[in-house]
Amino acid sequence: MKKFMQKKLNQKGLTLVELLAVIVILGIIAAIAVPAIGNIIENTKYNAVKSDALNALSAANLLYAEDQNAKDVTVKTLVDGGYLDNKGKLTDAMTFAKSANNVVSISGNTAEYAGGKKVTFTSATVEIINTDKTKGSAAGDKTIKGAVATP
Template identity: 60%
Template sequence: MFKKIMNKKLLKNQKGLTLIELLAVIVILAIIAAIAIPAIGNIIENSRYNAAKSDAINVINAANLYFTDEGSKDGEEVDFKTLKTNKYLDNAGKFEDKDAEGIVKKVAGGNTLSGKVKYSGEKTVNFNAATITVINDDKQKGSAPGDKDIPKK
Protein backbone atom coordinates (compact mmCIF):
# COMPACT_ATOMS: atom_id res chain seq x y z
CA MET A 1 0.00 0.00 0.00
CA PHE A 2 2.79 2.40 0.93
CA LYS A 3 4.48 1.65 -2.42
CA LYS A 4 1.35 2.60 -4.37
CA ILE A 5 1.08 5.96 -2.60
CA MET A 6 4.76 6.74 -3.20
CA ASN A 7 4.48 5.80 -6.90
CA LYS A 8 1.49 8.11 -7.35
CA LYS A 9 3.35 11.00 -5.67
CA LEU A 10 6.43 10.42 -7.80
CA LEU A 11 4.37 10.37 -10.98
CA LYS A 12 2.74 13.68 -10.10
CA ASN A 13 6.14 15.35 -9.56
CA GLN A 14 7.63 14.13 -12.84
CA LYS A 15 7.92 16.77 -15.51
CA GLY A 16 8.86 16.53 -19.19
CA LEU A 17 9.07 18.71 -22.26
CA THR A 18 5.81 19.68 -23.83
CA LEU A 19 5.43 19.75 -27.58
CA ILE A 20 5.45 23.57 -27.60
CA GLU A 21 8.70 23.71 -25.65
CA LEU A 22 10.26 21.24 -28.06
CA LEU A 23 9.09 23.28 -31.06
CA ALA A 24 10.50 26.46 -29.51
CA VAL A 25 13.92 24.83 -29.15
CA ILE A 26 13.83 23.63 -32.77
CA VAL A 27 12.90 27.11 -34.03
CA ILE A 28 15.73 28.71 -32.04
CA LEU A 29 18.23 26.19 -33.45
CA ALA A 30 16.96 26.85 -36.98
CA ILE A 31 17.43 30.62 -36.53
CA ILE A 32 20.98 30.10 -35.26
CA ALA A 33 21.76 27.80 -38.20
CA ALA A 34 20.33 30.35 -40.68
CA ILE A 35 22.70 32.97 -39.31
CA ALA A 36 25.78 30.75 -38.92
CA ILE A 37 25.83 28.95 -42.29
CA PRO A 38 26.27 32.06 -44.49
CA ALA A 39 28.87 33.45 -42.07
CA ILE A 40 30.89 30.25 -42.31
CA GLY A 41 30.61 30.36 -46.11
CA ASN A 42 32.00 33.91 -46.12
CA ILE A 43 34.91 32.88 -43.92
CA ILE A 44 35.78 30.07 -46.34
CA GLU A 45 35.61 32.39 -49.38
CA ASN A 46 37.80 34.98 -47.66
CA SER A 47 40.31 32.27 -46.73
CA ARG A 48 40.54 31.08 -50.33
CA TYR A 49 41.06 34.65 -51.54
CA ASN A 50 43.79 35.25 -48.97
CA ALA A 51 45.45 31.96 -49.96
CA ALA A 52 45.58 33.13 -53.60
CA LYS A 53 47.19 36.40 -52.47
CA SER A 54 49.71 34.44 -50.41
CA ASP A 55 50.54 32.26 -53.41
CA ALA A 56 51.14 35.42 -55.45
CA ILE A 57 53.54 36.76 -52.82
CA ASN A 58 55.40 33.42 -52.84
CA VAL A 59 55.77 33.63 -56.63
CA ILE A 60 57.13 37.20 -56.38
CA ASN A 61 59.60 36.18 -53.67
CA ALA A 62 60.79 33.22 -55.76
CA ALA A 63 61.22 35.59 -58.71
CA ASN A 64 63.30 37.91 -56.50
CA LEU A 65 65.69 35.01 -55.86
CA TYR A 66 65.72 34.11 -59.55
CA PHE A 67 66.50 37.67 -60.64
CA THR A 68 69.25 37.95 -58.02
CA ASP A 69 70.91 34.66 -59.00
CA GLU A 70 70.60 35.26 -62.74
CA GLY A 71 71.79 38.86 -62.61
CA SER A 72 68.69 40.05 -64.45
CA LYS A 73 68.15 43.64 -65.56
CA ASP A 74 65.08 45.84 -65.14
CA GLY A 75 62.29 44.89 -67.51
CA GLU A 76 63.13 41.18 -67.66
CA GLU A 77 60.29 38.74 -66.96
CA VAL A 78 59.88 35.22 -65.59
CA ASP A 79 56.81 32.99 -65.29
CA PHE A 80 56.04 30.64 -62.42
CA LYS A 81 56.67 27.53 -64.56
CA THR A 82 60.29 28.65 -65.11
CA LEU A 83 60.63 29.34 -61.40
CA LYS A 84 59.41 25.86 -60.59
CA THR A 85 61.57 24.18 -63.25
CA ASN A 86 64.68 25.95 -61.94
CA LYS A 87 63.78 24.99 -58.33
CA TYR A 88 63.19 28.53 -57.08
CA LEU A 89 59.61 27.61 -56.24
CA ASP A 90 58.50 24.28 -54.75
CA ASN A 91 54.77 24.86 -55.05
CA ALA A 92 53.00 27.68 -56.85
CA GLY A 93 49.69 26.93 -55.09
CA LYS A 94 46.72 28.18 -57.07
CA PHE A 95 49.07 29.29 -59.86
CA GLU A 96 49.57 25.63 -60.74
CA ASP A 97 45.97 25.32 -61.98
CA LYS A 98 45.68 24.86 -65.73
CA ASP A 99 43.87 28.21 -66.24
CA ALA A 100 46.27 30.26 -64.11
CA GLU A 101 48.59 32.84 -65.63
CA GLY A 102 51.45 34.73 -64.07
CA ILE A 103 54.47 36.74 -65.10
CA VAL A 104 56.81 38.53 -62.69
CA LYS A 105 58.61 41.56 -64.10
CA LYS A 106 61.79 42.95 -62.59
CA VAL A 107 61.25 46.60 -61.69
CA ALA A 108 63.51 48.87 -59.64
CA GLY A 109 60.76 49.85 -57.15
CA GLY A 110 59.76 46.24 -56.47
CA ASN A 111 59.06 43.35 -58.79
CA THR A 112 55.52 43.17 -60.11
CA LEU A 113 53.16 40.28 -60.79
CA SER A 114 50.71 40.34 -63.66
CA GLY A 115 48.31 37.47 -64.17
CA LYS A 116 45.14 35.83 -62.96
CA VAL A 117 44.16 32.84 -60.89
CA LYS A 118 40.86 31.22 -59.87
CA TYR A 119 40.46 31.13 -56.13
CA SER A 120 36.96 29.77 -55.62
CA GLY A 121 34.75 28.19 -58.25
CA GLU A 122 34.66 30.67 -61.11
CA LYS A 123 35.85 33.65 -59.04
CA THR A 124 39.23 34.99 -60.14
CA VAL A 125 41.72 37.48 -58.83
CA ASN A 126 43.56 39.55 -61.44
CA PHE A 127 47.00 40.88 -60.55
CA ASN A 128 47.82 43.99 -62.58
CA ALA A 129 51.49 44.82 -62.01
CA ALA A 130 50.98 44.16 -58.30
CA THR A 131 53.88 44.43 -55.87
CA ILE A 132 54.09 42.65 -52.54
CA THR A 133 53.14 45.88 -50.77
CA VAL A 134 50.08 46.38 -52.97
CA ILE A 135 48.96 42.78 -52.39
CA ASN A 136 49.41 43.10 -48.61
CA ASP A 137 47.51 46.43 -48.56
CA ASP A 138 44.52 44.95 -50.42
CA LYS A 139 41.42 45.06 -48.20
CA GLN A 140 38.91 43.40 -50.55
CA LYS A 141 36.85 40.49 -49.25
CA GLY A 142 36.88 37.26 -51.20
CA SER A 143 33.24 36.68 -50.26
CA ALA A 144 32.12 39.82 -52.12
CA PRO A 145 30.54 39.05 -55.49
CA GLY A 146 32.54 39.23 -58.71
CA ASP A 147 36.17 38.97 -59.68
CA LYS A 148 38.84 40.89 -57.79
CA ASP A 149 41.54 43.17 -59.20
CA ILE A 150 44.79 43.94 -57.40
CA PRO A 151 45.37 46.85 -57.36
CA LYS A 152 41.69 47.64 -57.26
CA LYS A 153 40.48 49.52 -60.35
Protein backbone atom coordinates in the same frame (compact mmCIF):
# COMPACT_ATOMS: atom_id res chain seq x y z
CA MET B 1 11.59 0.49 -4.00
CA LYS B 2 8.05 1.91 -4.06
CA LYS B 3 9.36 5.44 -3.47
CA PHE B 4 11.81 5.08 -6.34
CA MET B 5 9.08 3.89 -8.71
CA GLN B 6 6.78 6.75 -7.67
CA LYS B 7 9.50 9.34 -8.33
CA LYS B 8 10.14 7.83 -11.74
CA LEU B 9 6.46 7.94 -12.66
CA ASN B 10 6.10 11.57 -11.53
CA GLN B 11 8.88 12.84 -13.79
CA LYS B 12 7.75 14.88 -16.73
CA GLY B 13 9.44 15.29 -20.13
CA LEU B 14 9.40 18.13 -22.63
CA THR B 15 6.06 19.04 -24.10
CA LEU B 16 5.60 19.23 -27.83
CA VAL B 17 5.39 23.04 -27.69
CA GLU B 18 8.68 23.30 -25.79
CA LEU B 19 10.35 20.97 -28.25
CA LEU B 20 9.07 23.00 -31.23
CA ALA B 21 10.32 26.23 -29.61
CA VAL B 22 13.82 24.78 -29.27
CA ILE B 23 13.80 23.62 -32.90
CA VAL B 24 12.68 27.07 -34.12
CA ILE B 25 15.42 28.80 -32.11
CA LEU B 26 18.07 26.43 -33.50
CA GLY B 27 16.77 27.06 -37.03
CA ILE B 28 17.08 30.84 -36.60
CA ILE B 29 20.63 30.51 -35.28
CA ALA B 30 21.58 28.27 -38.21
CA ALA B 31 20.05 30.71 -40.72
CA ILE B 32 22.25 33.48 -39.35
CA ALA B 33 25.46 31.44 -38.96
CA VAL B 34 25.62 29.60 -42.31
CA PRO B 35 26.03 32.68 -44.58
CA ALA B 36 28.56 34.22 -42.19
CA ILE B 37 30.67 31.06 -42.25
CA GLY B 38 30.48 30.96 -46.07
CA ASN B 39 31.86 34.51 -46.28
CA ILE B 40 34.69 33.64 -43.91
CA ILE B 41 35.65 30.67 -46.08
CA GLU B 42 35.65 32.75 -49.29
CA ASN B 43 37.75 35.48 -47.65
CA THR B 44 40.22 32.87 -46.46
CA LYS B 45 40.54 31.34 -49.94
CA TYR B 46 41.11 34.81 -51.44
CA ASN B 47 43.83 35.51 -48.87
CA ALA B 48 45.41 32.13 -49.67
CA VAL B 49 45.74 33.11 -53.36
CA LYS B 50 47.32 36.40 -52.32
CA SER B 51 49.73 34.43 -50.13
CA ASP B 52 50.59 32.17 -53.10
CA ALA B 53 51.39 35.31 -55.13
CA LEU B 54 53.59 36.68 -52.34
CA ASN B 55 55.49 33.37 -52.16
CA ALA B 56 55.99 33.43 -55.93
CA LEU B 57 57.23 37.03 -55.77
CA SER B 58 59.78 36.03 -53.12
CA ALA B 59 60.91 33.13 -55.31
CA ALA B 60 61.22 35.47 -58.31
CA ASN B 61 63.32 37.85 -56.22
CA LEU B 62 65.67 34.94 -55.46
CA LEU B 63 65.90 34.02 -59.13
CA TYR B 64 66.65 37.63 -60.13
CA ALA B 65 69.27 37.86 -57.36
CA GLU B 66 71.07 34.84 -58.81
CA ASP B 67 70.57 35.75 -62.48
CA GLN B 68 70.36 39.51 -63.06
CA ASN B 69 69.59 38.99 -66.78
CA ALA B 70 66.77 36.47 -66.39
CA LYS B 71 64.01 36.86 -68.98
CA ASP B 72 60.54 35.39 -69.39
CA VAL B 73 60.21 34.33 -65.76
CA THR B 74 56.96 32.47 -65.12
CA VAL B 75 55.54 30.45 -62.25
CA LYS B 76 56.51 27.31 -64.20
CA THR B 77 60.11 28.59 -64.45
CA LEU B 78 60.21 29.10 -60.69
CA VAL B 79 58.81 25.64 -59.92
CA ASP B 80 61.07 23.89 -62.46
CA GLY B 81 64.13 25.79 -61.18
CA GLY B 82 63.44 24.80 -57.58
CA TYR B 83 62.77 28.36 -56.43
CA LEU B 84 59.13 27.60 -55.63
CA ASP B 85 57.96 24.31 -54.12
CA ASN B 86 54.27 24.66 -54.90
CA LYS B 87 52.45 27.10 -57.18
CA GLY B 88 49.22 26.83 -55.20
CA LYS B 89 46.30 28.31 -57.17
CA LEU B 90 48.55 30.34 -59.49
CA THR B 91 48.71 29.39 -63.17
CA ASP B 92 51.94 28.35 -64.88
CA ALA B 93 51.70 31.26 -67.30
CA MET B 94 51.81 34.06 -64.70
CA THR B 95 54.83 36.20 -65.42
CA PHE B 96 57.23 38.30 -63.37
CA ALA B 97 59.02 41.49 -64.34
CA LYS B 98 61.81 43.40 -62.65
CA SER B 99 61.65 47.18 -62.92
CA ALA B 100 64.59 49.56 -63.27
CA ASN B 101 64.56 50.10 -59.51
CA ASN B 102 64.69 46.30 -58.91
CA VAL B 103 61.06 45.89 -57.80
CA VAL B 104 59.58 42.59 -58.95
CA SER B 105 55.91 42.46 -59.95
CA ILE B 106 53.54 39.68 -60.96
CA SER B 107 51.16 39.81 -63.92
CA GLY B 108 49.29 37.43 -66.12
CA ASN B 109 46.39 35.09 -66.02
CA THR B 110 43.75 34.97 -63.36
CA ALA B 111 43.71 32.55 -60.46
CA GLU B 112 40.41 30.96 -59.40
CA TYR B 113 39.88 30.88 -55.66
CA ALA B 114 36.25 30.02 -54.82
CA GLY B 115 33.25 28.88 -56.80
CA GLY B 116 34.30 30.45 -60.09
CA LYS B 117 35.49 33.72 -58.52
CA LYS B 118 38.82 34.88 -59.86
CA VAL B 119 41.57 37.29 -58.95
CA THR B 120 43.81 38.90 -61.57
CA PHE B 121 47.26 40.26 -60.77
CA THR B 122 48.37 43.15 -62.99
CA SER B 123 51.84 44.50 -62.23
CA ALA B 124 51.24 43.73 -58.56
CA THR B 125 54.15 44.09 -56.16
CA VAL B 126 54.53 42.81 -52.61
CA GLU B 127 53.49 46.22 -51.28
CA ILE B 128 50.38 46.38 -53.50
CA ILE B 129 49.27 42.87 -52.51
CA ASN B 130 49.84 43.53 -48.80
CA THR B 131 47.80 46.75 -48.88
CA ASP B 132 44.85 45.15 -50.72
CA LYS B 133 41.81 45.33 -48.42
CA THR B 134 39.33 43.71 -50.82
CA LYS B 135 37.12 41.01 -49.33
CA GLY B 136 37.06 37.75 -51.22
CA SER B 137 33.38 37.31 -50.43
CA ALA B 138 32.42 40.51 -52.32
CA ALA B 139 30.59 39.92 -55.59
CA GLY B 140 32.48 39.59 -58.86
CA ASP B 141 36.05 38.95 -59.88
CA LYS B 142 38.90 40.87 -58.24
CA THR B 143 41.91 42.69 -59.70
CA ILE B 144 45.03 43.56 -57.77
CA LYS B 145 46.71 46.19 -59.88
CA GLY B 146 49.88 48.18 -59.45
CA ALA B 147 51.78 50.63 -61.58
CA VAL B 148 52.97 49.26 -64.89
CA ALA B 149 56.42 47.76 -64.37
CA THR B 150 59.22 48.70 -66.71
CA PRO B 151 61.63 45.87 -67.39
